[in-house]
Amino acid sequence: MSAAISPKPRVGLRKSSFVIVASQFNAGYVGGLVKHATDELQRLAPNGKVSVYEVPGAFEIPIVVNEIASQKKADAIIAAGVILKGQTDHAGNLSRSVTDALQRIAVEHGTPVLNAVLSMENEMQARERCLQHDINRGTEAARAAVEIVNVMADLRAKTIHG
Secondary structure, three states, rough: OOOOOOOOOOOOOOOOEEEEEEEEHHHHHHHHHHHHHHHHHHOOOOOOEEEEEEEEHHHHHHHHHHHHOOOOOOOOOEEEEEEOOOOOHHHHHHHHHHHHHHHHHHHHHOOOOOEEEEOOOHHHHHHHOOOOOOOOHHHHHOOOOHHHHHHHHHHHHHHOOO
């Protein structure tokens, strides 16, 4: 995982709809991701709309993401959660399951899904990536969401017109 945050994409002037689906588990860290993502989306897509849906935990994120994607309610969806490694394999299994489901949903529905469900070794990593500004993964997910919305809009415009 890079220690640098991604560069800012061009500002999105389209009216875009972004949805963040956030886990309530590890709420302090996830709240940091959501705040940074929301702030960045509002900066980069001033004409956009941002909605947030909360779910109990990371495992429940894909079902809500799937529903939003199937209803075509968003130009991009950000999945936000924090999975802290414990003494068993549960965190790894959960992380893989969520990641696989999110990718499958994105491809099946043609809706970009940004995976900010972070699996970390400890709370120090969570603080660095969720609460601080230097490498905040919420900011990074928002930047990627705006950029992929721009790319998809360009591709779809070319398909329609050219």
